[in-house]
Amino acid sequence: MTTLVIGNKNYSSWSLRPWLALKAAGIPFEEKLIVLNQPDSKAKLLEASPAGLVPVLVDDGLTIWDSLAIIEWAAERAKTPLWPQDASARAIARSVSAEMHSGFYHLRKNCPMNIRRINPARERDEAVMADVKRIDEIWSDCRKRFGAGGPFLFGALSGADCMYAPVVTRIRSFSLPVSDVSKAYMDAVLNHPAFLEWEAASKAEPWTNPNSEVD
Ligand SMILES: N[C@@H](CCC(=O)N[C@@H](CS)C(=O)NCC(=O)O)C(=O)O
Known part of the structure; x- marks a missing residue:
């Protein structure tokens, strides 16, 4: 079990x-x-x-x-498989996953995950925008170098996409600016059947956390 x-x-x-x-x-x-x-x-x-x-x-x-x-x-x-088959791609997938796991402090602190919520775009702290810029760079780079086999960072859905899925929802919730390549990547994550299942359940939850209900 x-x-x-x-x-x-x-x-x-x-x-x-x-x-x-x-x-x-x-x-x-x-x-x-x-x-x-x-x-x-x-x-x-x-x-x-x-x-x-x-x-x-x-x-x-x-x-x-x-x-x-x-x-x-x-x-x-x-x-x-949850990691790319190619050893170089796998090493980069683990690098970007680890960078997410230990990084993007300002985005995480100022833009908490709140799947139900969509805020209009507004000016954000420089530090938040620096995190967004780096994320956009990672997504664009992975899509360009490794994404030929599908719509995700390394083609097929991988552990790296799982690590970035909540980042995708934050960028959507806070209407943060990213490139067209990253927008297309976000659409792929947001339309994955497993994500849609999680999102539907999140919308049905009765609980509210005021700390995460921020603009
Ligand atoms: N580094 C941990 C972070 C886990 C974490 O911070 N979880 C939050 C929920 S998203 C939590 O359990 N918070 C409860 C608390 O702080 O009491 C991981 O990657 O699993």
Whole structure:
């Protein structure tokens, strides 16, 4: 039995990443949702994992925490490969995934994931725009160098797209400017059947987190 413990689908960006990876990899799993920002959330999170954060994957008594570690676990068991077959492309896919995992602080801080919300464009901090510029550069570069086989960063959907999916939703929610190449890439992510399933569930959720309801 494989269970993925996640947070609210509308707000929990780190949960979306491995959830998409498990779906894309064709690995059956059950999900358990912990509603975040409630008085009892921390106790429930700590029950799921000593790190006290979601996502957490539990597989036959083995607990794996952290989004990227779960994506790697999924990649090792995937029926459909989650990383590019070519070694150079795979190394770049892991680089851009790691850059996302540890970076884009200003975008993440100022533009939290809120899938339901669409804000009109407005002027943003220089630091946020620098993050957006770098993201646009990564997407355009990967599409140009590795994207010939499909609409995603490395052609077929990969772990890198799972890592960037919440970034795609942030750019949509905050109407941030990106190139036409990146816009086409965003459309591919936003129309992937697994993403659409997550989005529909996020829209049906009753919970609101005021910290993430920002313009
Ligand atoms: N680096 C971690 C970050 C996990 C994380 O920050 N999760 C948030 C939800 S998106 C969380 O559990 N927040 C609950 C809390 O801070 O109490 C990962 O990649 O999985």
